[in-house]
């Protein structure tokens with residue numbers, strides 16, 4: 001059973017079709033990369049998956065359940081964790097406090113369990129040494145790590161990452177990739193929207209290419225990047 005399955009999902013904003021009959025599965029434990037030009041509908045696809053936007057047509061199954069009409073919080077509690085393109089941590093709270101907010105989102109966990117979970121996430125995202133710092137004092141890489149950590153603190157089976165690698169130096173990017181790979185190796189399924197292609201292809205086993213809300217390519221990264229349509233449309237290479 002796939003962890004996520006979209007069937008014939010369509011969504012328009014007025015006359016603009018941002019999701020056009022999109023269907024795909026994510027097998028358990030897979031890392032799927034999503035690429036496509038600006039405005040192709042990538043973030044909208046995440047909003048459809050998480051329930052922040054309702055589709056006009058189609059259905060979504062997550063972890064064996066039809067979640068098409070399920071509110072975002074229920075999907076999160078069911079194991080869908082998400083990072084945002086524009087991180088919005090609570091700047092005056094410490095890194096640890098930010099994680100406590102995420103770990104207790106709609107959950108009635110015992111205090112000791114919350115602490116254990118947050119410490120474990122801080123270790124896995126290499127933020128333990130920053131635990132008591134206010135979020136606003138973090139460097140860019142640390143802010144990205146915090147965004148990842150906040151998503152991990154909800155205990156996801158499926159982690160949705162929205163352009164988390166942008167703006168980092170090569171060394172910082174490699175450090176973040178190592179952390180994401182380690183999370184993936186724990187068995188967490190991942191869908192990652194990313195313009196930094198080498199970061200994406202070093203984690204993703206499969207790529208999906210969106211253009212004007214349509215899937216124009218899907219498969220192993222090497223194969224997808226060789227496709228004529230993808231090279232023309234996405235990379236702007238004259239072939």
Ligand SMILES: Nc1ncnc2c1ncn2[C@@H]1O[C@H](COP(=O)(O)OP(=O)(O)OP(=O)(O)O)[C@@H](O)[C@H]1O
Pocket residue numbers: 013016018036037038039040041042043044045
């Ligand atoms: N709530 C909304 N109402 C109207 N139009 C919207 C809304 N959200 C997104 N759009 C439009 O839908 C299109 C797809 O936007 P989306 O953010 O999904 O693209 P994207 O592929 O994530 O782009 P980027 O790579 O720039 O983040 C864009 O033209 C955008 O302006």
